[in-house]
Ligand SMILES: Cc1cc2nc3c(=O)[nH]c(=O)nc-3n(C[C@H](O)[C@H](O)[C@H](O)COP(=O)(O)O)c2cc1C
């Protein structure tokens with residue numbers, strides 16, 4: 042399985058193609074739209090989300106709510122394009138009259154300057170339009186399709202927020218996906234520690250007033266994955282490495298850890314390794330999950346736990362120092378509309394890219410042309426593993 046996305050932030054639409062997805066999967070299209078809506082939300086978002094109402098359009102690969110096994114083709118309209126149609130017009134020539142809202146003052150922390158250098162763009166809008174996280178809407182749509190398949194294979198996944206700026210909202214860190222879901226739907230920060238809501242709202246409000254921005258930490262939990270997805274046999278078959286790459290492929294991510302990653306580096310081996318256990322009823326298990334469900338690049342049957350560290354949003358309303366690429370004079374960086382923090386939508390994006398990567402690995406491991414055959418193989422495999 043693989044996927045591709047295309048489209049600029051203020052262009053007419055986002056386009057996505059997902060190929061190699063099994064046939065016969067019944068999809069709930071409303072669930073895709075719910076995920077898209079959730080990605081648009083979260084405290085600290087900018088005004089763009091008041092314009093957009095992301096809705097998935099299916100233009101290939103699905104018939105009567107079921108996947109056909111052919112490439113699934115998707116689009117999401119950019120409603121804001123109505124204000125940018127002339128600026129983003131693919132057909133009109135690049136004349137001074139048509140090159141409106143040219144960007145020449147690159148923003149520190151964004152792709153603007155290096156993207157311009159590499160691709161030879163003198164109008165940095167050609168860079169920012171695609172480097173924008175608008176594209177993550179399509180990854181969430183594709184991730185939602187993958188999540189629905191995982192759910193039909195009894196695998197559950199959830200991403201949520203554990204830290205915004207320096208404020209931690211750890212709560213009791215449940216491993217049960219349902220418990221996490223129940224708590225995070227009650228607030229607009231996607232945190233499980235409801236006592237922190239007021240403090241974090243205040244932090245975001247003050248940050249916005251100061252023209253500044255915030256990042257944070259996201260936690261993703263996946264339960265009921267069979268042991269043995271991924272492989273220790275070669276570096277590029279390790280599934281933990283593939284998950285880390287998928288996380289780092291999301292805009293603004295600067296760190297990833299599997300399980301307690303950087304925390305366990307400080308501890309003794311005796312405090313960290315997850316002891317092996319077996320009993321007749323439940324088969325194999327571990328007495329803890331410090332290693333986040335991975336040993337030797339393979340799932341070990343315990344919940345997979347992934348952390349992602351997001352940097353603060355790079356566009357600041359109190360603009361940072363930059364240099365104009367037209368005259369090399371020091372000037373303030375370009376500022377357009379921007380989020381104060383996007384940690385909440387990013388948690389849904391991270392959950393989505395992990396879901397995509399897990400489905401890829403499942404389809405690498407089992408024959409996945411058809412959902413019924415795939416389900417049967419996974420059931421047989423789970424049984425074989427439990428009897429080891
Ligand atoms: C959901 C989401 C929303 C984002 N919103 C903004 C934004 O409003 N303004 C901004 O400057 N960056 C935003 N970013 C981050 C930039 O897209 C990102 O920092 C930039 O493309 C540079 O890439 P890098 O941070 O991965 O190096 C957002 C990221 C995500 C995941």
Ligand SMILES: C=C(O[C@@H]1CC(C(=O)O)=C[C@@H](OP(=O)(O)O)[C@H]1O)C(=O)O
Pocket residue numbers: 050087088089090093172173174175178292377378379380
């Ligand atoms: C459009 C989205 O996020 C955008 C991501 C983004 C960036 O630089 O990454 C910059 C902003 O773009 P605009 O200037 O159009 O408001 C965000 O709104 C979205 O998430 O749907």
